[in-house]
Amino acid sequence: MATKPRQYKEGSFFEIFRYKDLLVQLVKRDIKLKYRRSFLGYVWSILNPLLIMIIMAIVFSFLFKREIALFPIYLLAGRSVFELANTAVSKALGAITDNTSLLKKTYVSKFMFPLSKITSTTVDFIFSMGALIIVMLVFSIIEGRLLFSFWNFGIIIVVVEAYIFSMGLGFLMAQLHVFFRDIRYVYNAFSTMLMYCSAIFYDVGMFYDKAKDQINAGVTPFALYLAHFVEYCNPVYIYIKQFRYFIWVPTLETVPQWAVVTPVDFLLGFGYAILMLAIGVFFFKRSQDKFILYI
Amino acid sequence: MENTEKEKAPQYIVDVDNVTVRFNKANQKVDNLKEYFVRLIRRQLMFQEFIALKDVNLKIKKGEAWAIIGTNGSGKSTLLKVISRILKPYKGSVKVDGSIASLIELGAGIDPKLTARENIYLNGCILGYTKQFIDEKFDDIVEFSELEDFLDSPVQNFSSGMKSRLGFSVATMVEPDVLIVDEVLSVGDVLFRKKCMKRMKEMLEKGATLLFVSHNMTTVKEMCDKAIWLNNGEVVMSGDINKVCDEYNSTIEEKKAKEKKEKQKK
Numbered sequence: 001m002a003t004k005p006r007q008y009k010e011g012s013f014f015e016i017f018r019y020k021d022l023l024v025q026l027v028k029r030d031i032k033l034k035y036r037r038s039f040l041g042y043v044w045s046i047l048n049p050l051l052i053m054i055i056m057a058i059v060f061s062f063l064f065k066r067e068i069a070l071f072p073i074y075l076l077a078g079r080s081v082f083e084l085a086n087t088a089v090s091k092a093l094g095a096i097t098d099n100t101s102l103l104k105k106t107y108v109s110k111f112m113f114p115l116s117k118i119t120s121t122t123v124d125f126i127f128s129m130g131a132l133i134i135v136m137l138v139f140s141i142i143e144g145r146l147l148f149s150f151w152n153f154g155i156i157i158v159v160v161e162a163y164i165f166s167m168g169l170g171f172l173m174a175q176l177h178v179f180f181r182d183i184r185y186v187y188n189a190f191s192t193m194l195m196y197c198s199a200i201f202y203d204v205g206m207f208y209d210k211a212k213d214q215i216n217a218g219v220t221p222f223a224l225y226l227a228h229f230v231e232y233c234n235p236v237y238i239y240i241k242q243f244r245y246f247i248w249v250p251t252l253e254t255v256p257q258w259a260v261v262t263p264v265d266f267l268l269g270f271g272y273a274i275l276m277l278a279i280g281v282f283f284f285k286r287s288q289d290k291f292i293l294y295i
Numbered sequence: 296m297e298n299t300e301k302e303k304a305p306q307y308i309v310d311v312d313n314v315t316v317r318f319n320k321a322n323q324k325v326d327n328l329k330e331y332f333v334r335l336i337r338r339q340l341m342f343q344e345f346i347a348l349k350d351v352n353l354k355i356k357k358g359e360a361w362a363i364i365g366t367n368g369s370g371k372s373t374l375l376k377v378i379s380r381i382l383k384p385y386k387g388s389v390k391v392d393g394s395i396a397s398l399i400e401l402g403a404g405i406d407p408k409l410t411a412r413e414n415i416y417l418n419g420c421i422l423g424y425t426k427q428f429i430d431e432k433f434d435d436i437v438e439f440s441e442l443e444d445f446l447d448s449p450v451q452n453f454s455s456g457m458k459s460r461l462g463f464s465v466a467t468m469v470e471p472d473v474l475i476v477d478e479v480l481s482v483g484d485v486l487f488r489k490k491c492m493k494r495m496k497e498m499l500e501k502g503a504t505l506l507f508v509s510h511n512m513t514t515v516k517e518m519c520d521k522a523i524w525l526n527n528g529e530v531v532m533s534g535d536i537n538k539v540c541d542e543y544n545s546t547i548e549e550k551k552a553k554e555k556k557e558k559q560k561k
Contacts, residue, residue, distance in 0.1 A: 021420045021425050022417075024426070025417045026417070028413075029409060029413070029417060033408055101403065103381075105381070105399055106379070106397065106403045106404065106421060106422065107380035180326065180327050180328045181326050289383040292381065292382055
């Protein structure tokens with residue numbers, strides 16, 4: 001007989017530890033099926049962000065008057081983090097409804113399905129860092145100096161924060177999707193809004209400059225409120241800012257004020273992540289027994 | 296005091312206590328926001344109750360073999376789902392003291408794009424086993440499923456018989472305390488079916504508890520010693536297999552005779 005594993009309360013979030021081997025299997029499946037028997041599978045996961053980065057870099061360097069140093073690195077860093085959270089959540093969203101047949105036939109901790117999607121997206125994200133390495137290599141050659149530094153490893157902290165945050169939002173959306181199938185459209189609109197609020201192709205310094213003008217002109221400094229909103233109320237921007245601090249900032253000769261990360265940013269980043277996880281787990285747990293009636 | 300009371304109380308391995316299961320039988324399922332708000336405004340968000348099981352009691356001692364009988368739609372599968380934790384009862388409680396292997400539908404977690412080898416691990420983990428444990432049992436599983444030559448080909452190329460062999464082998468790789476079987480053995484060739492029956496009997500001999508759903512009275516009588524008869528979600532009778540089966544058969548005969556009469560009248 002197998003030794004009995006430690007008992008976790010049925011339906012509790014911590015049951016995921018009992019199913020940790022299942023998590024490994026599910027993540028392996030997702031990764032394998034994506035890359036199996038196709039070398040291009042990996043090439044695509046690098047090529048896709050690279051191509052989008054090139055297009056955006058060309059378009060926005062014409063559109064904006066402001067110069068952001070090493071703009072392609074700035075852009076790619078920001079977009080990767082946003083895409084990590086966005087892809088993770090939108091995959092987790094359908095995780096329960098995609099496993100209908102399984103949930104109708106066996107008992108499994110339902111947390112496992114969104115969790116595995118978020119984990120495999122995070123692993124994918126680490127793979128796709130190849131694109132960033134290529135861009136940094138190219139610019140190292142162009143600039144004639146090495147743009148890599150020891151600081152780069154700091155992104156691990158950001159990945160952890162984004163992982164926890166996506167988990168929370170993923171659980172919340174996955175359980176909503178069981179009851180309201182059109183929540184996906186609401187989420188898509190929300191994520192587009194979030195993208196424009198995350199300073200991916202512009203910089204927050206722009207708002208502060210505008211605010212200065214507004215104050216000088218004696219009008220209400222709306223730009224300042226906007227900057228504060230993005231900087232303190234948008235967790236995704238907080239993660240982007242930190243990510244750039246470890247990737248993009250070390251390559252700069254003069255560091256702009258708005259790019260500097262303080263301990264407050266980490267506190268906020270982890271705070272939002274844990275709060276989101278608590279909210280997600282709370283609602284998921286509350287409604288999970290009703291899933292079977294709606295799938 | 297408490298201790299003596301505990302000793303006196305018979306130890307049930309499966310204890311279904313006054314279980315009621317309720318479904319929503321609404322004509323149209325509201326599963327999107329748009330519909331939800333439209334109906335909220337029109338006040339059409341009603342809940343049409345459908346009781347699938349009503350105050351069902353089933354106490355099973357260790358080592359017993361129970362058959363669940365009844366016509367289609369009488370709540371047999373619902374009862375099995377409640378016991379195997381897939382459904383939560385609306386009222387009442389279900390306690391199972393031990394591990395369950397449920398063969399409600401074989402190969403629940405089989406991914407057609409993965410190979411047989413990968414599926415054994417995935418399926419085993421879905422059933423709650425650790426990877427280490429599956430490693431140990433891997434050879435037994437492969438041998439029982441007779442799929443040695445197809446281990447590394449994707450399951451989507453398998454026949455349905457091969458798939459259920461794979462599912463059965465994974466599901467029964469341990470000696471579970473409770474084995475739940477819901478007419479899964481209708482697929483596969485005669486030889487494999489016999490093999491499955493043998494495996495189930497072996498488990499019974501080793502002290503496993505069996506819950507079996509079938510319409511075939513001969514198999515039921517062969518495998519089980521007790522039976523519970525459900526009709527429209529309520530327990531009609533439960534107890535000794537022969538008594539319940541005879542009563543059930545005579546009722547069915549009566550019904551048939553009645554229907555015949557009515558037809559003749561027309």
